[in-house]
Amino acid sequence: MSLLEVEDLTISYKTTKGKFLAVKHLSFDIKKGEIISVIGESGSGKTTMAKALVRAIKPPANIDSGKVLLNGNNLLEISQNKFVHDFLWVKVSYVPQSSQNSLNPTQKIIEHFIDTGTSHGLRDKKEIEDRAVKLLQLVRLPKSILQSYPHQLSGGMKQRVLIALSLLFEPELIIMDEPVTALDIATQRHILNIIKELNEKNRTSIIFITHEINLAIYLATKLLVMYGGELMEFGDREKIEKNPLHPYTISLLSSVPKLFGDLSKIKPVTEGKINSKGCPFFYRCPNAMSICENNEPETYTIEGDKVRCFLYGANKA
Amino acid sequence: MLIKLKPFLLYMLKWLAKRVGFSIITIIITIMISWALIEYSPESPANFINSVLPPNSIAGKPTLRLELEQYLMTLKPHGNPLIDSLQYLWQVLHGNLGIDIISQVPVTTIIAQALPWTVFIVTTSILISYFLGIRLGMKIGYKRGTKVDSSLMSLFTVTRSIPVYISGALLLFFLGFELGWFPTGGAFSINVTPGFNIPFILSVIKHAFLPILTLTLANLAGWVLHMRANTIYTLGEDYVSFAEIRGINSNNIETKYVGRNAILPLYTSLIYTIGFSFGGSIFVEEIFSYPGVGHLLYNAIQYNDYPLEMGIFIILIASVVVGILLADLTYSLLDPRVKVGE
Amino acid sequence: MELIRLEKSTVVFENEGRKVYGLKDVNLRINEGESILVLGESGAGKTTFGRVIVGLQKLTKGKYFYRGKDYRKNMKLLRKEVQYVYQDPISALNQSKTIRDSILPSIKKWRKVRGEKLEEELDNLLKSVEIEPELKNRYPYQLSGGQAQRINIARALSTNPRVLVADEPVTMLDASIRVGIVDLLTSLKNDRGLNLIMITHDLALARYVNYRLGGMRSIVIYGGRIVEEGNFSEILSDPLHPYTKFLVESSEDLEGVGSQEILKKMVYQETNDLPLKGCPFAPRCPFVRDACLNSFPEVAENPHRVFCYIYS
Numbered sequence: 010m011s012l013l014e015v016e017d018l019t020i021s022y023k024t025t026k027g028k029f030l031a032v033k034h035l036s037f038d039i040k041k042g043e044i045i046s047v048i049g050e051s052g053s054g055k056t057t058m059a060k061a062l063v064r065a066i067k068p069p070a071n072i073d074s075g076k077v078l079l080n081g082n083n084l085l086e087i088s089q090n091k092f093v094h095d096f097l098w099v100k101v102s103y104v105p106q107s108s109q110n111s112l113n114p115t116q117k118i119i120e121h122f123i124d125t126g127t128s129h130g131l132r133d134k135k136e137i138e139d140r141a142v143k144l145l146q147l148v149r150l151p152k153s154i155l156q157s158y159p160h161q162l163s164g165g166m167k168q169r170v171l172i173a174l175s176l177l178f179e180p181e182l183i184i185m186d187e188p189v190t191a192l193d194i195a196t197q198r199h200i201l202n203i204i205k206e207l208n209e210k211n212r213t214s215i216i217f218i219t220h221e222i223n224l225a226i227y228l229a230t231k232l233l234v235m236y237g238g239e240l241m242e243f244g245d246r247e248k249i250e251k252n253p254l255h256p257y258t259i260s261l262l263s264s265v266p267k268l269f270g271d272l273s274k275i276k277p278v279t280e281g282k283i284n285s286k287g288c289p290f291f292y293r294c295p296n297a298m299s300i301c302e303n304n305e306p307e308t309y310t311i312e313g314d315k316v317r318c319f320l321y322g323a324n325k326a
Numbered sequence: 327m328l329i330k331l332k333p334f335l336l337y338m339l340k341w342l343a344k345r346v347g348f349s350i351i352t353i354i355i356t357i358m359i360s361w362a363l364i365e366y367s368p369e370s371p372a373n374f375i376n377s378v379l380p381p382n383s384i385a386g387k388p389t390l391r392l393e394l395e396q397y398l399m400t401l402k403p404h405g406n407p408l409i410d411s412l413q414y415l416w417q418v419l420h421g422n423l424g425i426d427i428i429s430q431v432p433v434t435t436i437i438a439q440a441l442p443w444t445v446f447i448v449t450t451s452i453l454i455s456y457f458l459g460i461r462l463g464m465k466i467g468y469k470r471g472t473k474v475d476s477s478l479m480s481l482f483t484v485t486r487s488i489p490v491y492i493s494g495a496l497l498l499f500f501l502g503f504e505l506g507w508f509p510t511g512g513a514f515s516i517n518v519t520p521g522f523n524i525p526f527i528l529s530v531i532k533h534a535f536l537p538i539l540t541l542t543l544a545n546l547a548g549w550v551l552h553m554r555a556n557t558i559y560t561l562g563e564d565y566v567s568f569a570e571i572r573g574i575n576s577n578n579i580e581t582k583y584v585g586r587n588a589i590l591p592l593y594t595s596l597i598y599t600i601g602f603s604f605g606g607s608i609f610v611e612e613i614f615s616y617p618g619v620g621h622l623l624y625n626a627i628q629y630n631d632y633p634l635e636m637g638i639f640i641i642l643i644a645s646v647v648v649g650i651l652l653a654d655l656t657y658s659l660l661d662p663r664v665k666v667g668e
Numbered sequence: 669m670e671l672i673r674l675e676k677s678t679v680v681f682e683n684e685g686r687k688v689y690g691l692k693d694v695n696l697r698i699n700e701g702e703s704i705l706v707l708g709e710s711g712a713g714k715t716t717f718g719r720v721i722v723g724l725q726k727l728t729k730g731k732y733f734y735r736g737k738d739y740r741k742n743m744k745l746l747r748k749e750v751q752y753v754y755q756d757p758i759s760a761l762n763q764s765k766t767i768r769d770s771i772l773p774s775i776k777k778w779r780k781v782r783g784e785k786l787e788e789e790l791d792n793l794l795k796s797v798e799i800e801p802e803l804k805n806r807y808p809y810q811l812s813g814g815q816a817q818r819i820n821i822a823r824a825l826s827t828n829p830r831v832l833v834a835d836e837p838v839t840m841l842d843a844s845i846r847v848g849i850v851d852l853l854t855s856l857k858n859d860r861g862l863n864l865i866m867i868t869h870d871l872a873l874a875r876y877v878n879y880r881l882g883g884m885r886s887i888v889i890y891g892g893r894i895v896e897e898g899n900f901s902e903i904l905s906d907p908l909h910p911y912t913k914f915l916v917e918s919s920e921d922l923e924g925v926g927s928q929e930i931l932k933k934m935v936y937q938e939t940n941d942l943p944l945k946g947c948p949f950a951p952r953c954p955f956v957r958d959a960c961l962n963s964f965p966e967v968a969e970n971p972h973r974v975f976c977y978i979y980s
């Protein structure tokens with residue numbers, strides 16, 4: 010059974026130019042112990058989608074439709090009280106994107122743990138502190154930093170504090186929004202290994218959001234490729250890595266050079282804007298057909314993978 | 327630890343010595359410049375006395391007139407601004423601010439009588455307006471973009487531009503003269519005995535009410551608008567939205583996440599304002615005939631009573647400089663990002 | 669022919685009361701037509717190096733000769749011949765001007781073109797960076813990141829430079845279009861015989877640049893010092909300096925391959941203050957010895973240049 014199921018999620022922003030759909034009819038699921046890497050370029054709706062999973066969508070954004078089912082409970086429907094008390098941080102937690110400024114500059118690190126703990130029913134401060142010390146050990150930070158202020162920590166250290174904070178109640182699912190972007194390679198690797206270890210030890214499910222395909226592949230058991238707010242391809246990482254189906258995934262995988270392998274096949278994805286009528290990738294797609302311009306492809310299931318592209322329409326299962 | 331503490335203390339002491347020294351030099355230089363400016367005023371002591379004192383007041387007392395003239399000469403014995411101001415400074419350092427020309431009483435005595443009243447109305451009004459302004463500014467900031475926000479915004483923008491002598495005069499006229507709710511002058515009624523007794527305290531409050539109200543209104547709008555802007559800015563910070571995502575309760579977010587960070591920039595202004603407001607109370611004290619240093623200064627300027635003028639200047643300068651020093655010294659206690667000495 | 673020569677070039681910054689080397693005792697010669705790769709992680713001094721080369725950053729100590737002449741007496745030539753492409757493409761452009769108004773004055777000044785020819789020259793310049801000339805009436809905020817970076821490159825080319833310093837020119841762009849910009853830079857280099865100084869922290873991207881241009885020399889910077897210098901493919905396949913090994917192995921591991929010779933020996937740690945004396949990598953180095961703490965090692969050729977006591 011799936012731990013989390015997202016069904017037909019659509020989120021819009023109200024702008025001066027009218028309604029803008031940032032996430033369109035998105036459906037996917039994650040099972041216990043899985044790591045899904047959500048990959049997509051800037052503006053593809055990753056953060057908006059992630060926030061919806063922890064009910065953090067606020068005006069001007071609005072959830073137009075969809076369900077977010079955690080163990081069968083629709084998180085978008087239950088009362089705020091029940092959500093904060095029974096689900097948030099206890100079952101599902103979040104590591105925010107722009108982490109360099111996500112900690113309160115006038116609070117010590119320990120106070121962040123205490124605030125979070127007490128908000129979800131952990132009364133005993135000593136107990137919170139004990140947990141914090143253990144979690145810091147897990148992310149390899151000295152416990153002395155509990156008495157530090159955020160500005161006294163490096164970017165990588167802050168990032169690890171945020172990961173430790175997300176683990177306070179050992180949730181079943183953690184959503185991490187670009188947790189290693191803008192960090193040094195060595196720090197990235199270090200943090201990714203901590204995440205891996207966590208996943209292996211506690212079977213914590215992780216939704217890992219990134220725009221770096223290499224990092225997505227490094228961590229994931231499954232890949233969710235987004236473009237223009239829509240799902241392009243969703244499936245097993247190994248399979249997609251070897252045999253990507255969607256033209257966007259194919260172009261993406263061959264656009265990023267690696268340290269090994271043939272460089273002669275490396276080719277940039279054509280630059281271009283998002284098509285708001287039919288398939289969003291239409292303007293940049295090497296395989297585009299006339300039908301793609303004004304018609305939205307359905308989600309086709311090919312060998313267990315989900316693909317939204319007319320190329321696979323004929324093979325529809 | 328000890329090894330590390332010592333150089334830190336030494337560093338702190340050095341910094342403190344530097345800042346205090348700098349403050350003292352600022353005060354000294356301002357005193358000397360103001361002194362030199364006053365001294366260069368073109369009037370001779372004799373003309374000056376004639377112009378200041380009604381002729382008949384000393385007509386029958388030629389000795390007094392001579393005494394005064396001599397006294398004024400001693401104020402600028404060398405005719406050289408540098409030497410004279412140094413000499414004046416020397417006197418000031420010994421606690422001697424000279425003799426008031428009009429009342430013939432030491433300037434220190436006069437100021438000592440007036441200062442507590444000014445300190446009373448200025449600090450009270452600033453503290454009231456500060457705390458009120460912060461609460462209000464934050465509430466409005468939270469309501470950003472609503473009708474309440476925009477109407478209160480325009481209200482405070484207007485009230486901010488009303489000068490105290492107009493608002494003061496209006497309050498005096500309506501609440502003092504027309505309705506007669508409050509006395510129109512003095513610091514307490516002549517029917518009470520000064521001391522720690524209830525009638526006296528009530529009388530003091532009644533007399534100070536309008537001056538304090540005027541000053542409070544004058545300052546309030548500034549705090550509200552400043553705090554509103556800071557609140558809105560802080561509400562957009564990542565650490566606030568992350569606190570919301572974490573499910574921290576909203577009271578907690580309001581005080582620890584938004585409030586504390588939004589107030590920080592206002593704290594320094596608070597201390598500065600206390601320093602500067604002594605100057606601002608001149609008009610208010612004059613309008614309400616309130617016997618503080620502002621009132622005193624107003625009269626001193628009218629009569630060219632320069633020993634008294636200088637005495638009050640020194641108080642004003644010192645309060646501003648000390649205010650700034652205090653703000654710098656204490657700011658690091660509030661904002662962990664700032665270490666003393668940066 | 670020698671074009672650029674750095675001699676013991678040093679830049680010292682004051683950072684929150686601490687002394688920091690932006691660049692320390694850097695010696696380097698770049699010949700005409702030669703392109704190099706500058707590698708290193710955040711805070712290593714790559715940007716400082718680039719800014720020195722274009723004359724935007726004064727040296728605290730040491731010398732910088734451009735075409736044999738001290739940079740301070742050579743600013744006019746530097747301004748024309750050495751151009752910089754910034755990391756953030758949008759903010760590098762003047763927000764209040766159209767593309768046309770941003771680039772035309774420079775064409776007028778440096779290419780000595782007048783009248784009708786001017787627009788034609790601009791259009792050609794835009795075409796050479798694969799931008800449709802119609803875009804010239806747009807403002808920076810109306811451009812995508814990739815378009816903005818192409819415009820930046822066009823602006824840099826408007827002076828007809830000899831040297832192009834590209835400071836992480838694709839880091840802020842979407843991964844899918846990065847190599848497109850690299851393709852542009854490398855073909856410009858080939859067509860115009862430019863010296864390309866490519867600054868990047870991304871070894872895979874560096875590998876691609878090297879693949880496009882072939883046999884590039886590269887320098888690895890750490891703590892403001894050049895710690896290793898040599899042919900790029902040699903550095904990638906056989907890194908000598910412990911820091912280079914660490915960098916290469918970390919990147920390799922993220923692709924799930926490679927040995928972990930040094931990674932296994934190192935405890936992960938972060939250091940903000942690097943030592944001012946000795947080897948800057950000493951606090952993190954598993955091979956550290958006494959000498960490393962006292963003075964910076966002399967160069968060793970083994971087979972390429974490296975600055976580490978293991979080899980000297």
Ligand SMILES: Nc1ncnc2c1ncn2[C@@H]1O[C@H](COP(=O)(O)OP(=O)(O)OP(=O)(O)O)[C@@H](O)[C@H]1O
Pocket residue numbers: 022023024029031049050051052053054055056057058069106220
């Ligand atoms: N407050 C807002 N008002 C209007 N539009 C917004 C707002 N926030 C985001 N958007 C738009 O919604 C779309 C999706 O944004 P989102 O932040 O979810 O993307 P992302 O995939 O997380 O991108 P990035 O990689 O840059 O973080 C973008 O086109 C963005 O411009």
Ligand SMILES: Nc1ncnc2c1ncn2[C@@H]1O[C@H](COP(=O)(O)OP(=O)(O)OP(=O)(O)O)[C@@H](O)[C@H]1O
Pocket residue numbers: 681682683688689690708709710711712713714715716717869
């Ligand atoms: N203007 C400055 N004032 C103070 N310190 C500076 C300044 N510019 C750079 N530094 C310091 O000099 C060192 C080198 O900085 P530089 O920007 O050259 O590094 P970089 O390799 O370009 O890093 P990044 O990958 O983060 O861009 C860093 O420690 C940095 O903090």
Ligand code: SF4
Pocket residue numbers: 255256257288289290291292294295296297298301306317318319320
């Ligand atoms: S639907 Fe059409 S345009 Fe979209 S990816 Fe498939 S082939 Fe390309």
Ligand SMILES: [Mg+2]
Pocket residue numbers: 055056057106186
């Ligand atoms: Mg995002």
Ligand SMILES: [Mg+2]
Pocket residue numbers: 714715716835
């Ligand atoms: Mg840089």
